[in-house]
Amino acid sequence: MAPQEQGGNEMPARDVISGLSRFEFWLYSSWFKFLIQYRKTLLGPVWLLVGPALFILVLGLLFSQVNAVDADLFIPHLTIGLITWTLISGFVTNSTTVFQRSRPQILQGTMRLSDIVMVDIISTVLQFLHQVVIVFAVFLIYSRSVSLYSFVSLLGLALLIANGIWLTVFFGIIGARFRDLAEIVGAIMRIAFLATPIIWLPGETSHGLLMSAFLTFNPFYHFLELVRAPLLNAAIAPLSWMVVLTLTVIGFALAIVFYQRFFRQVPLWV
């Protein structure tokens, strides 16, 4: 039936007439999309700082009392945890609706599915990069020192973003077909925020059985550890590396299989 099928060619190709790289295109598009959101507000992207800053101020002071820990221990923990969590949950929640939200671009044929995924990822990362200002501020206020080891955090961040990519492809395809996914994921992410040590400290010594099960089987915890522990000069458990690296490999394999199998159907589903 199909004697001349040439696999690789997928969505309508943008004819590349210049040296504009795909990455530049993704970057400009997401930046543009990101800034347009705030067009009609007075403060613009500054709003990204207001929410988390209030949260950290109120919760930080309150919970350092409730949990009976030093504020200069708890607040940096809370700050990095909250900002990183915003990135994680941004990836996860956005992923389920990524293709529906770009229905016009898909049906107009101006963007490939892979472009849409990358623009969404970069938008979420841009939001995160704005909020990192808060982490710097907290580190200055509590005059925390940063060592060479702290830069391992950037490696953790890179792994986190990479996992956002496969997750967006994978959940994006499933979410386009089954709209229920967005609801399920929304419900899970609210609980996961409380179940992950962000507004509480896991404690440094031996955990109870229930607590260690909670932490071991919570993939978000391991991602968070990779980013947060180096900044707080704490050691990263080998288990966290194992979980994250395994998820990265399995996830990309899954996403590639799903993409090849289903990208043709996505325009019909959205």
Place this chain on the structure above:
Amino acid sequence: MGVTRDREVTSHQMPKPLIEARNIKLRVPVFQPDERQILSNPKRFFLDLYFSRSRRGTITILDDISVTLMPGERLGVIGANGAGKSTLLRVLAGIYVPTEGELTVNGNAKGLFDISLGMNQEATGLENIYMRGLQMGMNLSEIRERVPGIVAFAELGDSLEKPFNTYSTGMRLRLAVSVSTMIEPDILLLDEWIGAGDVHFRQKLKERMDRLVEKSRGLVLATHNAALMRSLCTHGLLLGEGKILYYGALEDTLAFYGEINST
């Protein structure tokens, strides 16, 4: 499911058809709500909204479509609403992949499917020009070079820096056409909303299309406006419920279309 897209148009050989479609069929998934009696009484109205479920089924939108478009040809696809015209354009653009049949497209096929699709309503005209340019793979300086031409064609004047959603229908139409032809595609696919413009717009559209086709490029226009089709096209394809009713020279197709409508 054979889809071949060859982006290099080899001009020195025998002219290759721009589009060659053989026995294309497209089946799409649809939601079919269970039987409801929303209209029967107010109680049923809320019960049905809460509890009635939708089943998934598939319908055939295009059935056994075979079309050939040679360089310089302008094909008008005509038919009633829901005949599958827009869907056929999206198949030719590579957005929908046919369920069965073979489609070969030589060159790039670019479409204008909806006046607002792909335009950001909150962004200004200028910003939209940049966005679309980037999507087409141009860099910033290449886009900047093209802005004056686009603004002139679209007759935007001072509105260039105003949000897209403040534009009149005419401005939107002209902007969409001039932006989409920023890079002249080998095959331009136009959907029926293009008929929404006034006489002035149609004149500009015709000039633009003539210029495109001069460079031995092709056009596929979906419409139910016989006058528009007569002014732009050389060939006709009459669709009815996803099937070809007539395919041939422009006047023959229009005559056949007229016959169907009069009976």
